[in-house]
Amino acid sequence: MNKDMLLWDETIFKNGEVLELDYLPEYFAHRDNQLQTLKYSLRPAMRGMRPVNCLLTGPPGTGKTTAVLKVFEEMREHTDDIIFVKVNCQMDSTRFAVISRIYKKLFNVSPPSSGVSFRKLFEKVAEYLVEIEKVLVVALDDINYLFYEGHADEVMYSLLRAHEEYPGVKIGIITIVSDTGKIYQFDPKVSSVFLPEEIDCPRYDYGELQDIISNRVKYAFFPDVVSDEVRDRIVDYVDRTGDLRVGVNLLKRSGLNAERRASRTVSVEDVEKAYEASRLMHLCRSIKSLTSDERTLLQLIAKGEDAKTGELYKSFHEITKLGYTRFYDMVNKLNTVQFVDADFSGKGMRGRTRIIKPRYEPQDILKCLE
Ligand SMILES: Nc1ncnc2c1ncn2[C@@H]1O[C@H](COP(=O)(O)OP(=O)(O)O)[C@@H](O)[C@H]1O
Ligand SMILES: [Mg+2]
Numbered sequence: 001m002n003k004d005m006l007l008w009d010e011t012i013f014k015n016g017e018v019l020e021l022d023y024l025p026e027y028f029a030h031r032d033n034q035l036q037t038l039k040y041s042l043r044p045a046m047r048g049m050r051p052v053n054c055l056l057t058g059p060p061g062t063g064k065t066t067a068v069l070k071v072f073e074e075m076r077e078h079t080d081d082i083i084f085v086k087v088n089c090q091m092d093s094t095r096f097a098v099i100s101r102i103y104k105k106l107f108n109v110s111p112p113s114s115g116v117s118f119r120k121l122f123e124k125v126a127e128y129l130v131e132i133e134k135v136l137v138v139a140l141d142d143i144n145y146l147f148y149e150g151h152a153d154e155v156m157y158s159l160l161r162a163h164e165e166y167p168g169v170k171i172g173i174i175t176i177v178s179d180t181g182k183i184y185q186f187d188p189k190v191s192s193v194f195l196p197e198e199i200d201c202p203r204y205d206y207g208e209l210q211d212i213i214s215n216r217v218k219y220a221f222f223p224d225v226v227s228d229e230v231r232d233r234i235v236d237y238v239d240r241t242g243d244l245r246v247g248v249n250l251l252k253r254s255g256l257n258a259e260r261r262a263s264r265t266v267s268v269e270d271v272e273k274a275y276e277a278s279r280l281m282h283l284c285r286s287i288k289s290l291t292s293d294e295r296t297l298l299q300l301i302a303k304g305e306d307a308k309t310g311e312l313y314k315s316f317h318e319i320t321k322l323g324y325t326r327f328y329d330m331v332n333k334l335n336t337v338q339f340v341d342a343d344f345s346g347k348g349m350r351g352r353t354r355i356i357k358p359r360y361e362p363q364d365i366l367k368c369l370e
Contacts, residue, residue: 012221038068040052064176144178213247220251237271253274257273293326302358339359
């Protein structure tokens with residue numbers, strides 16, 4: 001019997017749960033300032049006052065969602081007078097879905113899915129908050145996804161001005177924006193009342209990533225399963241994009257690869273294989289969520305023959321028969337969800353030549369589109 005081989009009922013994972021994406025880490029370092037600012041902003045709610053609104057920004061995988069959930073968790077231990085709701089706008093991407101999520105949190109049942117309007121649900125929520133005398137704190141996570149549907153302003157406006165229509169209602173809003181190099185503008189009606197405390201979550205530097213990954217390794221695996229060399233290979237990959245989600249996922253998949261080989265240690269090759277697989281997996285999953293017209297457009301962009309907007313539109317129109325406005329909206333969406341790079345920020349872009357480039361390896365995109 002080789003002592004380096006894992007027996008069938010053995011595992012190298014001490015606690016695999018800490019490698020799941022919905023796991024709220026106990027060790028959450030390098031975000032002290034952000035956590036402090038969040039807490040100070042929400043603290044008034046503990047005395048029945050309206051909290052200070054917040055805006056969290058930063059690239060994907062830099063701990064924005066986690067920071068908010070950590071603060072919610074901590075404050076929940078100290079008060080019953082605040083109701084905390086986190087809305088994942090990628091999943092709930094319409095104003096109706098957002099208010100339904102809040103409604104469900106308050107009443108513990110889903111509202112009817114048809115025959116009732118956003119306004120009506122909003123009224124129920126607001127009246128109930130006044131009745132029970134609690135403060136509502138809503139985190140609109142990845143609010144970017146509400147923008148291209150045009151629902152962000154109405155949700156924000158309703159929440160921000162609720163007290164005018166329903167005196168006594170107290171609502172605080174945390175918006176979380178994964179920045180995509182594009183500045184999101186609320187309607188002036190919204191921005192003139194939102195006035196958030198701005199909290200930035202910049203990319204972690206190499207040392208910070210190393211520290212965070214090391215800790216996750218310590219909780220997830222038995223001692224000596226992951227060497228420093230293997231860990232640093234993972235940190236190298238995370239450092240390419242700065243997205244820690246990649247790191248957590250790589251740890252899990254590398255560990256599973258090692259177990260498949262019945263090995264007691266994770267090797268660099270286990271990491272390489274995991275990276276290759278996860279790279280495509282993420283991409284294919286998000287491509288699947290696009291509409292078929294959007295996929296057609298993405299395919300044209302990936303083929304790269306018509307990088308200029310004008311020609312691209314011609315090819316797109318030929319296949320789909322859709323007009324320029326729809327085309328333009330779709331390019332914007334693909335830009336927002338970071339499939340492509342298209343600088344449309346200037347005014348009067350119509351008719352102007354812009355270059356649109358895929359952000360991923362074109363052959364990877366095409367593979368997912370097969
Ligand atoms: N400072 C940190 N310490 C430990 N784990 C972290 C830290 N920042 C992020 N993570 C982990 O990285 C992953 C992505 O974090 P998340 O909060 O979802 O990022 P974002 O919301 O900015 O995209 C999660 O698994 C989270 O647990
Ligand atoms: Mg997030």
